Amino acid sequence: MSTVRDEHLVWIQRYADGIASAEEVARLQAALREEAALRKVFLDYVQIDSGLAALAALAAARGTLDVPDAARSASALRRGPRSWFRARAAILGATVAIALAAGVALSGWMRDRGRVAVEIVQSEEARWVAPGASLPRAGERLALQTISLAEGALSLRLEGSGVLLKLSAPLEARFETPMRLRVAQGRLSADVGKLGIGFTVVTDAGEIVDLGTSFGVEAERGGESRVAVFSGKVKVRRGAADEGNAFTTLSEGEAVRFSALAGLRRWEHVAMAAEAAGILARANTAVVGAVRDNLGDDELHPFYGVVSEGLRPGSLAFTDKPNPRWAPQPEDRLPAWLEGADLIRTYHQFRYRRDYELVLTLREASTVYVLIDPRQPAPAWLAEQFVETGVRVGVGPWQQGLKQEAGVDVRADGLPYLAFAVWRADASPGEFKLGAPRDSGRLNQALMYGVAVKARATSIP
Amino acid sequence: MIDLPRHEQFLRLFSVNEPAIHAFVRSLLPTREDAREVMQEIAVVLWRKFDGFATGEDFRRWAFGVARYEVLAYARDKARDRHVFDEDLLLTLAEEVAASEEVREAQREALEHCLQKLPEPQRELMLTAYAPGTRIDRLAEARGQTAMAVYKVLHRLRLALIECTRRELAQSRAI
Secondary structure: OOOOOHHHHHHHHHHHOOOOOHHHHHHHHHHHHHOHHHHHHHHHHHHHHHHHHHHHHHHHHHOOOOOOHHHEOHHHHHOOOOOHHHHHHHHOHHHHHHHHHOHHHHHHHHOOOOOEEEEEEEEEEEEEOOOOOOOOOOOOEEEEOEEEEEEEEEEEEEOOOOOEEEEEEEEEEEEEEOOEEEEEEEEEEEEOOHHHOOOEEEOOOEEEEEOOOEEEEEEOOOOOEEEEEEEOEEEEEEOOHHHOOOOEEEEOOOEEEEOOOOOOEEOOOOOOOHHHHOOEOOOOOOOEEEEEEOOOOOOOOOOOEEEOOOOOOOOEOEOOOOOOEEOOOOOOOOOOOOOOOEEEEEOHHHHHOOOOOEEEEEOOOEEEEEEEOOOOOOOHHHHHHOEEEEEEEEEEOOOHHHHHOOOOEEOOOOOEEEEEEEEEEEEOOEEEEEOOOOOOOOHHHOOOOEEEEEEHHHOOO | OOOHHHHHHHHHHHHHHHHHHHHHHHHHOOOHHHHHHHHHHHHHHHHHOHHHOOOOOOHHHHHHHHHHHHHHHHHHHOOOOOOOOOHHHHHHHHHHHHHOHHHHHHHHHHHHHHHHHOOHHHHHHHHHHHOOOEOHHHHHHHHOOOHHHHHHHHHHHHHHHHHHHHHHHHHHHHO
8 A cells, every 4th residue: 555645745846846845855854764665756756857857958959949038037048048059058068067077188188289369358157167267357368279168158359360259158169270260069159350261160070161251150079060151151061171071152041050970951940149140040029930941951951031020121132142132222111011020031042943832930910921023923822812012112232134124223323123012911820831933934034032021910001 | 188089988978878867866956956066066076087987887887876975975065954865865765766777767768758748738838847947936927827836737747747657667568
């Protein structure tokens, strides 16, 4: 007959949740001493507790768990956005400890190399791993070779190249040269100016060479690395330099994961440094929860940027082109009902794909706007689901070649501009599908459309 | 110079056994924060002592020995904290956890399956409650509940998960 009573279970629960009083702990302790059956229940309970903590950290790391800000501690919120990286940091906690343990040996490993002069631009509760080391302070100049960050985030500017690095704990890295940083584990974003072109980040997975851009990297020790390009271009290759693997060039908005053994693969979890990029892959406040296409993972494809309330005069139209922009000049006006809509920065290169599908996941009832070149016939999916508002929105400048085409406005700056037609459709929460920019004719003569979404209550023209 | 192959061997062994070590430690300490703190110390000590670990030896058993020592040291430091169990009980529990580790490992594996069986809202609540950085009082407020109400729900779900893992283990033994 079981001797485990309900009050025992309550004590166990309160103990496991850290809310038991000293008196309850004393009673639980006395009962545990006496009852082997209770000890078994107790151990089952705390084992489940331990397992749940691990599974929650894993779910957060995989990006399948979205913890509302309202549920998080103030310190967790201060640490920054609830990104994939933050959750991952929790999982890697024990590995950080190993890094700490290995610190003495690692310092010997790095001892004989040169140091790099840096200036600390900003410290966000940053703390070095080295016990007793003073806290990094903004404005401090240091000669660094190894970087072992235990907590917080640190922005450094490299003297000479001007490369700006934002490092987030837990991180272990060392400079092999002033232009080559080996990251054993951790994450960083780099903003590289002209003097810093060629700055290289090396991880166990491979190399990332900057071509004058800003990008983010996360590296796992001995495993996978992930790269997201916020602007400009980088070259990426897997494996060690002497393996001779070819570089792949990534452009703005592209993100990949790679390892020494596996090739490059599409990386969809790029919400991480979205603030820095101005591109939110999974915006918390946007009506659009997710965007995907039907182009699959078998080739390298970029992610879609969803810019919450991002449709403004001058906002970038496509993720893969530095121009055109929506309503780029004062004479171009965005109607009030359209301005401030969530902007989906599509990919101009996908205008060639006749079987193209773009699927939006809408969080609430919305109005979806498609901004499309009116000089081309409306595709069937557009004509069937949408109605034309009669409004035109200026977009440009385009490439010079467009100047020869009909319906193009060549403005005072000598560059071609177009006016795109705005179509609208009401959509329910859930998935909403769009198609290729045109049904027939030569696709290379088509221009890609833009997409904007507003919650329905505020989008009535 | 660091012995990289040895270091890699340690990392591999540690990462494979980390869930078991953590569960062991968690069984002996009152809060998840206590367990996290002691786990960090254990990782440091295991690496420092790794030279004395012979290839072929049972890493988990060796790590449990180190973990038990570290937990006891931590408990002694907190001797005035009446929320920490006395040493005699800690030793009894440590012995029983180590002795049942095979079952515990199967239980951890079954947990993931059982969690998937929970209805989506309950699974999400459970994972959110355990996510790094979550505070139960804030979670309760966001749900329009009291913290005690959330604790009770979590307790019921944990009991359901324990029951489920027991059934899973019984079935796997039957197979």
